[in-house]
Amino acid sequence: MPTVTIDDIQVEVEQGATILDAANKAGVWIPTLCHHPAVTPQATCRICMVELDRGEWKQLVTACNYPVRRDITVSVSGDNAVKARRGVMEFMLARAPDNEQLKAIAGRMGVDSTPWPTVTVAQRDCILCGLCTAVCDEVLGLAAIGFSGRGVDRAVAAPFRQAPDDCIACGACQAVCPVGTIQLRLHEDTDEIEISPFKARAKLRKCEQCGARVVSEPTAAEALKNVNVDWEKIRNLAKLCPKCRRIRAAESLAATASGTPTKEMTR
């Protein structure tokens, strides 16, 4: 296994692991934003840049997607690497000057403000890392949202900037957004969930037993598509919230133990 020397700490990692993996193993913190284990490395945000020692020369590389193939020496806390990452952070702060998540990471990196003029309110907060579009495409296979425009007009948007047809309002984009720009809005009056700012809306499934809101209806339907066995029991369990589902399963188990077949089992 190749050895990675990070700031004088030596760790062994699997062939093909990334510098970020090695850093995690070594206990060295490298800031990340566009990195998420659920998707392939995006390497779009550039906040994880480190300096790779190539002997005669040194090179800045993104730690999140640089594969370790042989023994390498990497500097995370060296002047060049720190300067590069701070420079990137200053640009990002210009896009999201009031973002608490970003400010927290910036603080940890020793950046407290940006020298650059901030962007217009309409473009504010999104750092264009592409994690939301990647999760929608790679994990959900929907690609309901994508990038639009280019240069200063680049933005994440649904096609034609309308409520996306392909969106199932699963909320994965919200879950992965590193700066909390994508948000879920609950519409109490209509029992709908809205993914902001994409204007996507869907009815929420309510637990048949206790009435708790579970997931959006299209998400439940999409998940059931992946269940290959056509078993009514599963479809019935899917109508419950996780808590009621556990209670139902426990009851069923207890009944099995005592030998009395329940209604559930005879179906």
Place this chain on the structure above:
Amino acid sequence: MTEKTTTRDELIEDIIDRYDGETGMLIPMMQDLQTECGYLPADELRRLAERLDLPVSRLYAVATFYSSFRLAPKGLHEVTLCIGTVCYLKGAGRISEAICSEFQVEPGGTTPDGLFSYLPVNCVGACALAPVMIVDGEYHDGVSVDAAMEILRTLPAEEIDSEQEAQT
């Protein structure tokens, strides 16, 4: 141009066939679609995406990335305003603002009634005539805000010009 009787689906099929359904030829396909329709209509883009088994968001990303693709129909007339340095100093900025507010049009967009497409450009090489506004290829020089608005207000709302031009 294909005949107008060609249905939307036939048009899409035809365009896809031209490139053997190769998804790598998406841009040429979209260019052909724009040539046929004058712009990229949303329904046609959705249909194309469906047939190529690509997400609509991918086509939208391509359509918005390249400035030569347009998602709204071209207006009846084409209005180009020079906002190069000289024209700008001579008041082209104010003319642009006036056009945008009176006709509810954005730079690069088309008026809601489809009367004209408005495109501000950087220098048309006629600085001596500044500020310059070009309407359907006709140069108007030294225009003031009032003069420019007057020209646009009197634009014929029907396609008389081009048809007459075609006949002559």
